[in-house]
Amino acid sequence: MITSDEQQVRELMDSVGKKAAYQTMQIPEATLRDLAVKALARQPSRHLALKSMRRKLHQITAPYLGDPDYGQATHEMHALFQEGDPDAIQKFCRMIMASHVSTRERLLVLDGFYLRLFDEHGVPESIIDLACGLNPLSLRWMGLGKKARYRAYDIHAPRVAFLNAFFQMEGVAGQAFIQDILVNPPLHTADAAFLFKEAHRFEERETGCNRDLWRALKVKIIYVSLPPLSMTGRHDLTGKNRKLIERIIAGQSWRVNEINFPNEQVFVIEK
Numbered sequence: 396m397i398t399s400d401e402q403q404v405r406e407l408m409d410s411v412g413k414k415a416a417y418q419t420m421q422i423p424e425a426t427l428r429d430l431a432v433k434a435l436a437r438q439p440s441r442h443l444a445l446k447s448m449r450r451k452l453h454q455i456t457a458p459y460l461g462d463p464d465y466g467q468a469t470h471e472m473h474a475l476f477q478e479g480d481p482d483a484i485q486k487f488c489r490m491i492m493a494s495h496v497s498t499r500e501r502l503l504v505l506d507g508f509y510l511r512l513f514d515e516h517g518v519p520e521s522i523i524d525l526a527c528g529l530n531p532l533s534l535r536w537m538g539l540g541k542k543a544r545y546r547a548y549d550i551h552a553p554r555v556a557f558l559n560a561f562f563q564m565e566g567v568a569g570q571a572f573i574q575d576i577l578v579n580p581p582l583h584t585a586d587a588a589f590l591f592k593e594a595h596r597f598e599e600r601e602t603g604c605n606r607d608l609w610r611a612l613k614v615k616i617i618y619v620s621l622p623p624l625s626m627t628g629r630h631d632l633t634g635k636n637r638k639l640i641e642r643i644i645a646g647q648s649w650r651v652n653e654i655n656f657p658n659e660q661v662f663v664i665e666k
């Protein structure tokens with residue numbers, strides 16, 4: 396029997412999720428349900444719950460950060476990998492990464508980015524890339540060993556399908572999953588987790604959610620990055636970012652180190 400609560404949740408999920416853009420992204424049921432349940436619990440009316448859920452889903456999916464045309468990109472990628480010219484493949488990876496703000500900002504420092512990240516703890520043999528976006532396209536810059544295992548998680552289905560095609564063509568032990576990592580934290584063990592440019596946005600979805608996620612991860616090191624400047628470029632966020640990290644890991648005896656790049660403040664957290 397469907398309870399009236401369940402009916403309200405379902406109605407909200409259908410009403411918000413039916414937007415064409417979300418149908419294309421194939422947002423997981425788990426995400427829609429989580430947002431609907433929480434919006435109904437927190438808002439005084441169905442109308443306000445609907446508004447709140449719409450706003451959150453827009454912020455979570457962030458279409459304004461950009462995307463390539465995945466169909467065309469997959470087609471091009473097939474042709475390039477068949478030709479096998481490594482320079483052309485790297486150029487293509489850079490071009491795809493340039494289509495999303497988070498990876499675009501990293502391009503400037505990509506050549507030395509992972510060298511610095513892995514300097515202290517060594518190159519990981521297994522990685523989970525959380526809320527990965529298009530970051531797995533930087534695999535060729537990571538210097539991973541041949542046997543390295545790479546798992547990537549995102550809620551955007553066409554992006555995940557594209558990443559799986561990429562892993563297959565690269566011939567690496569990589570896999571991308573459509574998974575809301577706040578609802579279902581990854582259970583795979585790994586040497587390292589990446590959580591790039593998303594932790595602050597997670598806090599906007601649900602204050603304190605990073606804490607539970609980071610605790611649940613079965614990894615030795617979490618590389619968390621945050622933007623050092625506001626979107627307008629006018630405000631320095633580095634102090635605020637440090638405080639956020641301190642709050643999230645309060646009560647844990649985890650060691651934190653910081654590495655700074657012009658567009659990215661990375662916290663290396665030893666669990």
Ligand SMILES: C[S@@+](CC[C@H](N)C(=O)[O-])C[C@H]1O[C@@H](n2cnc3c(N)ncnc32)[C@H](O)[C@@H]1O
Binds near residue numbers: 460576590
């Ligand atoms: C700001 S982008 C960052 C992408 C990547 N980490 C980077 O820095 O290049 C955020 C990404 O997280 C994904 N995302 C947002 N919430 C998520 C969740 N709860 N679980 C998994 N992926 C999520 C979005 O679809 C998007 O691809």
